[in-house]
Amino acid sequence: MAAEIQPKPQTRTPVLLNKIEASQDVVNTAVIIPKEDGVISVSEDRTIRIWLKRDSGQYWPSIYHTMPGESSPLMSYWAIPRRQEWKCLVSLIVLEFILSEDYNKMTPAQTYQAHQGRVTVVLFVLEMEWVLSTGQDKNFTWHCSESGTQLGLYRTTAWVSGLQFDVETRHAFVGDYSGQVTILKLELDSCSLVTTFKGHTGNVTALCWDPVQRVLFSGSADHSIIMWDIGGGKGTAIELQGHNEKVQGLCYAPHTRQLISCSSDGGIVIWNMDVTRQETPEWLDSDSCQKCEQPFFWNFKQMWDSKKIGLRQHHCRKCGQAVCGKCSAKRSTIPLMGFEFEVRVCDSCHESITDEDRAPTATFHDSKHSIVYMHYEPTMGWLLTSGADKVVKVRQTRCLLRQRLDRQPNSDLFSTNWSFDQSQIFSHQIFFRVELIEGRPISEKNISWICSLIQE
Missing domain, CATH: 2.130.10.10 (YVTN repeat-like/Quinoprotein amine dehydrogenase)
Structure with missing residues (x-):
């Protein structure tokens, strides 16, 4: 089996x-x-x-x-x-x-x-x-x-x-x-x-x-x-x-x-x-959007000079930059940064996040x-x-x-291309042989760890 x-x-x-x-x-x-x-x-x-x-x-x-x-x-x-x-x-x-x-x-x-x-x-x-x-x-x-x-x-x-x-x-x-x-x-x-x-x-x-x-x-x-x-x-x-x-x-x-x-x-x-x-990342401070350079609502000087109404400040959860709502309209999960729910990210960071980066870790x-x-x-x-x-x-x-x-194992432990054979089962003690498809070594510590997971 x-x-x-x-x-x-x-x-x-x-x-x-x-x-x-x-x-x-x-x-x-x-x-x-x-x-x-x-x-x-x-x-x-x-x-x-x-x-x-x-x-x-x-x-x-x-x-x-x-x-x-x-x-x-x-x-x-x-x-x-x-x-x-x-x-x-x-x-x-x-x-x-x-x-x-x-x-x-x-x-x-x-x-x-x-x-x-x-x-x-x-x-x-x-x-x-x-x-x-x-x-x-x-x-x-x-x-x-x-x-x-x-x-x-x-x-x-x-x-x-x-x-x-x-x-x-x-x-x-x-x-x-x-x-x-x-x-x-x-x-x-x-x-x-x-x-x-x-x-x-x-x-x-x-x-x-x-x-x-x-x-x-x-x-x-x-x-x-x-x-x-x-x-x-x-x-x-x-x-x-x-x-x-x-x-x-x-x-x-x-x-x-x-x-x-x-x-x-x-x-x-x-x-x-x-x-x-x-x-x-730590949230950065800025008086204007660090993407489009539009002033935030407290930056009166730039608002007067540019004749534009100030915008509300937001922060990208991936890079920490201060951005306006237009430059951070998209949402994404970032599980490796602890964000299992969708959070605000800037447009450039949203493009850099791959489907692999969105794979849940919880x-x-x-x-x-x-x-x-x-x-x-x-x-x-x-x-x-x-x-x-x-x-x-x-x-x-x-x-x-x-x-x-069944999820993504660590690369230093094993790849997804391996299987183990349960050769004998006596008194709830399982003896098995690890068979590696690609010939990659598995240490005794990791074998003991795998054994502890499959034993009742």
Whole structure:
């Protein structure tokens, strides 16, 4: 049995596996339990529930717990051999629980008096045994998870709405309501400011860190996503424009190098990040159109001299030049620059854009509810979305993430003219032989990568 790579993409959608509709209020946070058919959810009604799939095929809560206080909690979950731990944020404190192996009991383990305002984000770093948290008091703190003592504190300029951490370099990425991302170097009892990224016009709503490629993704209420290439050391920032509403969540699939994003209008976008993207140009300033030299409406001197009425200024998204409406009447997508929707371009740039340049680098899907939170479990390929309709949906995305094999592969990996033979299939383990038509070599790393995509 042979499978041949197709040069054209196929239309695929995430497969809806199940719904959880028993919540009485909006679910703020929900996570898929790795290697289990279960979900942990935290709702606006201050309830914490652990849902396990029963023989009937439906999810029923094995634990139903109501948290104290008036504020609705948030959550962070992680699994450790022989025990499952998770943090729950309630009002001013961070609570730690240990779950039993059968997920029928949770035991309080630690309490962190972390903030003077409502806690907004919590993150546990297993390698460091640190608990990072932020709150509406504009404080970013980190605690020792073993002793519960506070190790350090940093005062931010605005409420923090996104938090990521790089274990190797001990850098914390902090996104806030001012639209900026602050990078901090954490030590055992102190921290230092490294730099600040400014690119969003709205508040940062989501952060996602890829430690392998050393790339940070930030989503914002301005509907945009920015990819900050930190590992490249050149300060490159790539914009991704594919949403019509506020970006609510970002997840990264490292094996296929695809970014999953969602927005409040229910849109789910899967971006191919294994292509060479281009940085958007800065918009140029000019008192007249840089194509036809007609004055803009504030250029009174040129309007008087030429006896012409000033025009409105626009900008070409491809070259960044200041142009008038007549010289930029055409529209085009520019996927490699992150513009998956049609945008304004000048006439000369429109002529230079080929059909190949317009080939999409992202796929778009409808979750059919207004997304509040998203979680991706890479070991299972499951994508969870929580909506404003009080429903939690679980989808299978493996067929979607494999779709990049059917799209334009990287030239340094393989061409579209190759196939693989599945010679033996035993116990879900697939042995295959790669046959190259043109005799081009494929490294062992790339063969392992291909194998991870086709194995269940």
